[in-house]
């Protein structure tokens with residue numbers, strides 16, 4: 001949903017900045033790499049210590065690089081298969097660091113095994129949700145569903161909650177409960193999204209196999 005509705009807005013806002021980076025000779029790949037490194041640093045330096053406010057600020061500064069890199073590539077007319085691969089692969093790395101950072105907090109000083117498990121579930125289910133689409137498309141299916149909780153939703157829900165939960169350290173009482181609530185929402189939402197995508201791939205594969213069988217032997221595609 002966010003990918004559909006918010007992307008156009010952020011494209012307009014970020015286009016001048018992307019153009020400036022291009023004029024300065026920065027490449028989209030450099031933005032992809034630096035953005036991922038910044039997200040990882042924010043998540044793995046601050047979150048395991050319970051510094052959710054500062055971790056979220058650092059991550060928010062860098063996570064928008066994921067919208068800038070593609071914008072730069074499109075403006076410069078240099079969108080590439082390599083760039084698409086690098087972008088998607090490093091998205092998985094960044095997501096692993098964010099939810100891994102939450103899990104490390106709950107495994108350590110946060111001292112909550114259930115929330116540690118929920119954070120690990122968010123990490124794993126988010127990766128699998130993305131994989132369903134990538135694998136479905138690689139076997140020639142359209143995978144014409146995005147589902148309830150895509151990557152943008154996973155990030156916005158968990159980071160907004162983490163940012164506000166971090167205000168607990170500045171004396172705001174009770175607010176830390178937002179992070180567990182967000183993790184549960186992302187976990188349940190990711191599970192629903194996974195089911196939506198698997199059901200779609202199952203239907204699309206059955207339709208494609210039936211169409212192939214109707215076309216006769218030798219019409220199959222390699223997978």
Ligand SMILES: CCCCCCCC/C=C\CCCCCCCC(=O)OC[C@H](COP(=O)(O)O[C@@H]1[C@H](O)[C@H](OP(=O)(O)O)[C@@H](O)[C@H](O)[C@H]1O)OC(=O)CCCCCCC/C=C\CCCCCCCC
Pocket residue numbers: 002003004006007010056057060063064066067087088091126129130131133134149150151152155156159160163164
């Ligand atoms: C009192 C103050 C308290 C402190 C509060 C702090 C608040 C912090 C607030 C927000 C931070 C969250 C911002 C998160 C933005 C995330 C944007 C983003 O990177 O989205 C990426 C997304 C997907 O991009 P791709 O197409 O490159 O990725 C594809 C995707 O990953 C697929 O995965 P799947 O969905 O299938 O699981 C893969 O399949 C595919 O391989 C991959 O290519 O981009 C978008 O979706 C675009 C829309 C972005 C919408 C952003 C909304 C931001 C909303 C609020 C921002 C508020 C900013 C406030 C700043 C405050 C600073 C202090």
Ligand SMILES: Nc1ccn([C@@H]2O[C@H](COP(=O)(O)O)[C@@H](O)[C@H]2O)c(=O)n1
Pocket residue numbers: 028029030032066067068069070071073074078079080081082083084085086087
């Ligand atoms: N280093 C990069 C990063 C991205 N691309 C291209 O942009 C597409 C992703 O767009 P986003 O707005 O989601 O960043 C990606 O599929 C590539 O076509 C690139 O070429 N090089």
Ligand SMILES: [Mg+2]
Pocket residue numbers: 065066067068069070087
């Ligand atoms: Mg990107």
Ligand SMILES: [Mg+2]
Pocket residue numbers: 066087088091
């Ligand atoms: Mg990306």
